[in-house]
Amino acid sequence: MRIGVLTSGGDAPGMNAAIRAVVRAALDSNHEIFGIEEGYKGLVEGKIIPFNRSMVSTILNSGGTILRTARLPEFTKYEVRKVAYENLKKYNIQALITIGGDGTFRGAKALSELGVKCIGIPGTIDNDIASSDYTIGFSTALNTACEAIDKLRDTSSSHQRCSVIEVMGRNCPDLALYSGICCGAEYIITKDTKTSKEELLESLKANRLQGRRHAIVVVSENLYDVHKLAKEIEQFSGYECRATVLGYVQRGGCPTPEDRLLACRLGAYAIDLLNQDVANVCVGIKNNKLIHTEFALALDKVRKESKELMGLVNKLA
Ligand code: F6P
Numbered sequence: 001m002r003i004g005v006l007t008s009g010g011d012a013p014g015m016n017a018a019i020r021a022v023v024r025a026a027l028d029s030n031h032e033i034f035g036i037e038e039g040y041k042g043l044v045e046g047k048i049i050p051f052n053r054s055m056v057s058t059i060l061n062s063g064g065t066i067l068r069t070a071r072l073p074e075f076t077k078y079e080v081r082k083v084a085y086e087n088l089k090k091y092n093i094q095a096l097i098t099i100g101g102d103g104t105f106r107g108a109k110a111l112s113e114l115g116v117k118c119i120g121i122p123g124t125i126d127n128d129i130a131s132s133d134y135t136i137g138f139s140t141a142l143n144t145a146c147e148a149i150d151k152l153r154d155t156s157s158s159h160q161r162c163s164v165i166e167v168m169g170r171n172c173p174d175l176a177l178y179s180g181i182c183c184g185a186e187y188i189i190t191k192d193t194k195t196s197k198e199e200l201l202e203s204l205k206a207n208r209l210q211g212r213r214h215a216i217v218v219v220s221e222n223l224y225d226v227h228k229l230a231k232e233i234e235q236f237s238g239y240e241c242r243a244t245v246l247g248y249v250q251r252g253g254c255p256t257p258e259d260r261l262l263a264c265r266l267g268a269y270a271i272d273l274l275n276q277d278v279a280n281v282c283v284g285i286k287n288n289k290l291i292h293t294e295f296a297l298a299l300d301k302v303r304k305e306s307k308e309l310m311g312l313v314n315k316l317a
Helices: 015-027 037-045 078-090 102-112 139-158 173-184 197-209 226-237 247-253 257-275 293-302 307-314
Strands: 002-007 032-036 048-050 094-098 117-122 159-165 187-189 213-221 239-245 283-288 291-294
Touching: 002 037, 015 032, 015 094, 015 257, 015 293, 032 094, 037 213, 078 102, 078 159, 094 102, 102 117, 102 197, 102 293, 117 197, 117 247, 117 257, 117 293, 139 173, 139 213, 139 239, 139 247, 159 173, 159 226, 173 187, 173 213, 173 307, 187 197, 197 213, 197 226, 213 226, 257 283, 257 291, 283 293, 291 293
Parallel strands: 002 032, 002 094, 094 117, 117 283, 159 213, 159 239, 187 213
Antiparallel strands: 032 048, 283 291
């Protein structure tokens, strides 16, 4: 079979390890494997290159994606997808492995409806794919966030300040929740914690009055303007306050062993499924077991907040 592989959407550490796994496992099963550069945009533009074994020999531990990535909102249009489909046909590529998040899976689902055998591999730092316990990149981003928050605690405590730290995750609370717990944040604000701004301000004021000298507030992105929030905290609570947006630094870096292992397992599993003529699914991991889920089902699933982890937030703060 001729198989294509692409990365799409926000890059994530471990995408290269996944590309390598797909390429090596495909060659091991005597398939031909092609890399598609710059995600669906590159597919529409015909940026297709044949892969061989040595082209992926030094990428297992590198961040980013050697195939590069892009977002292509126009891919929702039938006529744009049709061009992508025709380009695959031109190369006689029958199957496509797409590495990315939910937007990537939506694109793959739409292509599968045109007759391409598609498999999605979850690669995003957001951990927002409900059909998998973990996505490739989450572990590394969590490590990066924890390292940064630990450092911010040093300076916050030296200056007796409150530090408001915004972490990524799009609409998924996991990066904030996990990093907040791991760094002993006094407050973790996500869409699920239900802590209102007023409650936060009152509670910080009370803590300050009780003599607590510094505080760490971890906030999920897309909830507040954290610079404005820091000013309000300063005006109301008595703490001097600074805001830090961790931003894109969370998307880079050398993948952790957890992300590398997950990428190796999911990449090889995607090829196993194609060998068994299973397609139009995304792969994932549940309770440490490899699983696959139909695109429609996977995209419908809503990631449930972890009650146990949420319980820790108040108990340990
Ligand atoms: O999907 C990963 C992610 O980094 C999100 O956490 C963030 O909201 C978004 O991508 C940023 O996207 P862009 O690279 O298009 O600015």
